[in-house]
Amino acid sequence: MILGSSSPEQQDNFVPKLVNIQLGIDNHIIWTNKDSTPHTVTPDDESLEDSYSGKFGSPGVVKPGETYEFTFTEPITFSYHCAPHPWMTGKLEITEARF
Numbered sequence: 001m002i003l004g005s006s007s008p009e010q011q012d013n014f015v016p017k018l019v020n021i022q023l024g025i026d027n028h029i030i031w032t033n034k035d036s037t038p039h040t041v042t043p044d045d046e047s048l049e050d051s052y053s054g055k056f057g058s059p060g061v062v063k064p065g066e067t068y069e070f071t072f073t074e075p076i077t078f079s080y081h082c083a084p085h086p087w088m089t090g091k092l093e094i095t096e097a098r099f
């Protein structure tokens, strides 16, 4: 989350907006809050789960300077947002690695 993400006028918040990752190569994702306001990483479908890592989504707010990380072990595509700032959206596409 970049500086100024809490402003609805700002186009960029979750950067990059779309993350495409491949299982077994780069399936560990870290969100870093570089803004001055707390944010969340909340899946649009709140029941989203990985069978190994469990429920996806930050347990509370991610404070400025803090991180939320998650390891994906299954292919999935989904959208997520920030609960207090619903205009902040992002998308993840997790696919099987192609060697």
Ligand SMILES: [Cu+2]
Pocket: 005, 006, 038, 039, 040, 082, 083, 084, 085, 088
């Ligand atoms: Cu936010």
